Amino acid sequence: MTPRPLRSARRRAAAAAALLALTTACSAGAPVADAEYYLDLSDDPMAASTAELTTVDGDAWTFADVADDRLTLLFFGYTSCPDVCPMTMADIDVALDQAGETAEDFDVVMVSTDPARDTDEQLRTWLDRFDPGFQGVRGDIDTTVGAAADYGIAIEAPRETEGEYLVTHGGRIVVLLPTGEAAGMFDEGAEADQIAGLLPTLRDDLL
Numbered sequence: 001m002t003p004r005p006l007r008s009a010r011r012r013a014a015a016a017a018a019l020l021a022l023t024t025a026c027s028a029g030a031p032v033a034d035a036e037y038y039l040d041l042s043d044d045p046m047a048a049s050t051a052e053l054t055t056v057d058g059d060a061w062t063f064a065d066v067a068d069d070r071l072t073l074l075f076f077g078y079t080s081c082p083d084v085c086p087m088t089m090a091d092i093d094v095a096l097d098q099a100g101e102t103a104e105d106f107d108v109v110m111v112s113t114d115p116a117r118d119t120d121e122q123l124r125t126w127l128d129r130f131d132p133g134f135q136g137v138r139g140d141i142d143t144t145v146g147a148a149a150d151y152g153i154a155i156e157a158p159r160e161t162e163g164e165y166l167v168t169h170g171g172r173i174v175v176l177l178p179t180g181e182a183a184g185m186f187d188e189g190a191e192a193d194q195i196a197g198l199l200p201t202l203r204d205d206l207l
Helices: 009-014 016-026 084-098 100-105 120-128 141-150 192-206
Strands: 038-040 052-055 060-062 071-077 106-112 135-138 159-161 164-166 173-176 182-186
Touching: 052 141, 071 084, 071 192, 084 100, 084 106, 084 192, 100 106, 100 192, 106 120, 106 141, 120 135, 173 192, 182 192
Parallel strands: 071 106, 106 135
Antiparallel strands: 038 182, 052 060, 052 135, 071 173, 159 164, 173 182
């Protein structure tokens, strides 16, 4: 996977005040284990899923293909989700802005849980609304369900019920090591400042 593009100078400047506050907060050295909204698995990481998927650029991709010099924030979701998925991606985007230069040590990957409707173009366009550096990945739904289960994320194949098309998604943001193993997870609903506050510590502890 290619390096994420550098975040714009404008966005870095907008996050300067938040970064200063984060630096002060992180200087206290609060361990990751004390964060109630984060599940620390670093002592016994979950094995990398062996599922074979495809990027929106048409390249074959597995979870072991994440960058070997960065951590990856992984989310299972879909583009027509009305609330949780866009809110989660927006929180990740804001968190990376707040984290300043620390953001360069993180990639973001979203795996579609609605691959029948999330075409490559649709997924790429949707992610671009948050950050063009975010990667989109797709596969057949059975493979996707299995990959999510490998990381302890429960999703189901989309289904129609009483005229409604129902799609599930993961709630947690998984932190992947350069090997694709899961070193931890942010709980569903973790806010941008909570995520940003842990990124420097995760980088220092895991890279």
